[in-house]
Amino acid sequence: MKWKNILNKQQSAGLAMVSVFIMVLVISIMNKRHVLDLEYSLTTIYDDRLMAENHIFNLSKKIYQKKILLNVDEDRLMMSRIHINDSINLLIADYEETKLTMDEAFQLKKLKSSLGKAELFENQFVYSSSAEHRNLLNPELRAQYEIILADLEGLAMLQLHEGQKLIDQSHRIAASSNVTTRLEVGLLIILGLMTHIIFAARPPAPKYSYFDNLN
Template identity: 35%
Template sequence: MMRKLTHFQKIKIAAASLVVFLLVLATNIMDNNHFDIVQQSLETVLDDRLVAKDYIYKISRQIHLKNKLLYTSDHEQMAKANQKANDSIQTLVAKYAATELTPKEAQYFESLENNLDKLFQLEKQLYSNSSSDQVAAIEKAETYFTRISSNLDVLSEVQLAEGKRQIHYSNRAIENSNLIAKLEIGALIVIGLIIQIFIFFKPSE
């Protein structure tokens, strides 16, 4: 038959129970924090990396099309197709600008915008026949195409690097959560044993 607990033992059991409660509460808060980190990292990878990489790919396709148009014989058709490509690029650039940019990314994105603006201005001369030397203008346009392609390559590499960094944060948060869960189980077992000792241990007279 279980003996009656003393007042001191009851206090110890209440203290141990409080420790268990605080331990569970603390680990729950930390688990929620780790979950938020993982969720935020995954959202960043999707919204600011995968989507941004898709924008870069689509801009690259339009740039490739514009480059080919330089050597199209049908001048009127060439001008219409180029304007359509420019409209598409401007829309994609605006969407890209709305994503979260790293400092390095913002630097190369600004360079991309500047090179695009200069190319668009040069194309106005080309397609309006206002350029006195079409060959020289085309060669200059090729220079801008090369710069723009270089900007897009760097921006694409940034997406890959940032995506890997966010995945690393997620994995580290998951590992920390798993470690805390194991420690929590161990601590609960130890505290449970201590409570059992308080209840059943009968000190010698």
């Protein structure tokens, strides 16, 4: 009966060990998922937020360059305008390659519309043969550039908002991973103790003496 009780206890302990092992395996998979989520979050912060913010900064620089060009002669204005507009189009295309939220897509559409209006004013300004007409267009064009800069500022604020959301998400993932890691370590310790108990509780092997064999 004593042996039977010992065997029953060992079976129960064995089942408990299997359960703990399965829990450790599940937690290990969760930790791996946390690592992948954290890696994705950090990649998104760089590719879709920091790079997008860099595009916005460069677009703002181009608009300020355009404002300065309004004070130069017509030939230089025409050549520089073509170069700057090409750069702006490339930056817009790069920005569109990033992952956009609905708010960002709406703000970008607004920005492109403002850029289109500015280009119409620029065409009139550059190709106008009347100095008086250019003088009338100058403040309108400057005002349009201010609208574009405001649109860019709106995009920048959205970038900050979305970037903060990603950082908060990364913190939550890291905190969750920390908890599951501690739980995994605790379960491994329990598993080790249970293994020790099972082997310690094994019934001793029967002892045979030389005289028993003679009988």
